[in-house]
Amino acid sequence: xxxxxxxxxxxxxxxRVKYGRTYDLDDLADEIAEQSGFDKGDAxxxxxxxxxxxxxxxxxxxxxxxxxxxxxxxxCNKDKKxxxxxxxxxxxxxxxTDNFRGEFTNGKNAGLTMEGxxxxxLETNPTDAVIMRDGTTRTAT
Numbered sequence: 360x361x362x363x364x365x366x367x368x369x370x371x372x373x374x375r376v377k378y379g380r381t382y383d384l385d386d387l388a389d390e391i392a393e394q395s396g397f398d399k400g401d402a403x404x405x406x407x408x409x410x411x412x413x414x415x416x417x418x419x420x421x422x423x424x425x426x427x428x429x430x431x432x433x434x435c436n437k438d439k440k441x442x443x444x445x446x447x448x449x450x451x452x453x454x455x456t457d458n459f460r461g462e463f464t465n466g467k468n469a470g471l472t473m474e475g476x477x478x479x480x481l482e483t484n485p486t487d488a489v490i491m492r493d494g495t496t497r498t499a500t
Contacts, residue, residue, distance in 0.1 A: 362488045365476065368476050388406040431443060473491065
């Protein structure tokens, strides 16, 4: 009998966004050029210059707010390992919440409780034991 922690079970079974194609800066610049009438080269040049200026400000610890895009800042952990923090604007959050057209994997598992995740795991792994957060164990029998 294998034992598995409930947090590991949730990590494996929780809903996730199914990623589509990856678009790079050139792709986005080409779309902007098509929508705006700008020259593709100028749109790409602007995109690369914006990225360079953004990074330059972040290197100095500045916060950068890009209107409807959102805000960028830098934070660190206890070992001073840096990470870039992106906070999307309220408009972006609302647009995605209201109009998301992508797909989910494990979407049917949305809203399950810890107990529900444990039972779902045990349906397909009946010889396992799931250790709950309070230390109790769930088994299929």
